[in-house]
Amino acid sequence: MADCPGVLHLAAMADGALARIRAPGGRLSAAQARATARAAATLGSGVIDLTSRANLQIRGMSEGAGSALAARLSAAGLFVEGPADRRRNILLDPFSGLDPEEIRDLRPLAAALDEGLRAAPWVGALSPKFSFVLDGGGRSAVAAIRSDVSCRTTAQGTMIIGSGHVLVEAADDRSCVAALLAIAQAAAAAGPQTRARDLDPADLTSALQAVSGLRQATEAGIARELTPRFGLVSQRGSARVALSLPVPVGRLDATMLEWLADVAERDGEGWMALAPWSAVVVWGMSTAEADATLAQSVGHGFTPLGVAERLTVVACAGSSGCVRAQEPAKELGREVLELAAAEPWRLPPAPVRVHLSGCRRGCAGAATADLLLLGADDAPGWSAHRAGSPRAPGDSIGRRGAMTAPELIDLLAHRVR
Numbered sequence: 001m002a003d004c005p006g007v008l009h010l011a012a013m014a015d016g017a018l019a020r021i022r023a024p025g026g027r028l029s030a031a032q033a034r035a036t037a038r039a040a041a042t043l044g045s046g047v048i049d050l051t052s053r054a055n056l057q058i059r060g061m062s063e064g065a066g067s068a069l070a071a072r073l074s075a076a077g078l079f080v081e082g083p084a085d086r087r088r089n090i091l092l093d094p095f096s097g098l099d100p101e102e103i104r105d106l107r108p109l110a111a112a113l114d115e116g117l118r119a120a121p122w123v124g125a126l127s128p129k130f131s132f133v134l135d136g137g138g139r140s141a142v143a144a145i146r147s148d149v150s151c152r153t154t155a156q157g158t159m160i161i162g163s164g165h166v167l168v169e170a171a172d173d174r175s176c177v178a179a180l181l182a183i184a185q186a187a188a189a190a191g192p193q194t195r196a197r198d199l200d201p202a203d204l205t206s207a208l209q210a211v212s213g214l215r216q217a218t219e220a221g222i223a224r225e226l227t228p229r230f231g232l233v234s235q236r237g238s239a240r241v242a243l244s245l246p247v248p249v250g251r252l253d254a255t256m257l258e259w260l261a262d263v264a265e266r267d268g269e270g271w272m273a274l275a276p277w278s279a280v281v282v283w284g285m286s287t288a289e290a291d292a293t294l295a296q297s298v299g300h301g302f303t304p305l306g307v308a309e310r311l312t313v314v315a316c317a318g319s320s321g322c323v324r325a326q327e328p329a330k331e332l333g334r335e336v337l338e339l340a341a342a343e344p345w346r347l348p349p350a351p352v353r354v355h356l357s358g359c360r361r362g363c364a365g366a367a368t369a370d371l372l373l374l375g376a377d378d379a380p381g382w383s384a385h386r387a388g389s390p391r392a393p394g395d396s397i398g399r400r401g402a403m404t405a406p407e408l409i410d411l412l413a414h415r416v417r
């Protein structure tokens, strides 16, 4: 994929120009969802990707459509003028604020960080790849997702983590935001491509020295594993529930997003949260409404719950959207999910994860999959790998040409477990 698109800064892809929309904290009101859906239908091909960092991407636009999109999304509160638009890479737990297990609701912190980035005079010098993850200690464990800098709450306090290392503990939201911004500013000062991992430890220490309310961390950090949740999820202090609907291989279309907006407005609290595990979460539904919506969702193009709980399929855009790909990753991923829904007996008994990646760049995510199918830049066909990720595929368990959905599921059932 071309370098980090935004609303105005479009990326040229095989299926047209692509825009990336960063909804603050991954939250989208029904009106914002509708504005995005209508923009995708009129300015693009109608295809909308939900990325592994919970952003939305409109595909199939014309090269000069960025200004028209910016005007629409600015009115909807989804675009900010200037360089901050492409640098508000803030991933927040989609259940933040409702998870009974959460230690701290980090929604105010996410809003303050977003505001801080928009106001920062240095933000244009920050790499558009620089990312933040905010984890309030809830069950989703979003801190497991790789980022430049993250904030993670435990029973002991809120830790600031840079490139996987606990740096300090923050006393409150204010010091936490200040610490996250100080690290980003140090990266921006070091050069436009600089990431947190490139910073010298001495630079990090001096950047944090100027922030009040920080103390030495009492924990070395505990490894977390991302825990996707689908279906009905209890809400803290409420008889109502959230409904997490699985989006097949992270691909929506304008009609699906409009339907979600209708559901959120009619049965929920009027908004939704985007999850980094290919799901959209609608908050505040009654159990009966959530059950009825879940039953209808398959007819609207969402993956059946029984399939999503047993089979995770992530796929990059593949040959229909990316010139580097030789194989149709997205389409094959969708066919696999459809086959699994029609013939669930084909699936292995334990939950499995499949990743289809057109090349080692791994645009759909970096997590290890039980079965990785990796394409080559220079030849058609897939190579299959057990327990691999695009950048660390490990040994091949066979090189194959084009693959069909039944072949992929057979491989999963007989060679992976």
Ligand code: SF4
Pocket (backbone or CB within 6 Å): 001, 316, 317, 318, 322, 323, 324, 325, 357, 358, 359, 360, 361, 362, 363, 364
């Ligand atoms: S991972 Fe897929 S979408 Fe990304 S560059 Fe490679 S082929 Fe293209």
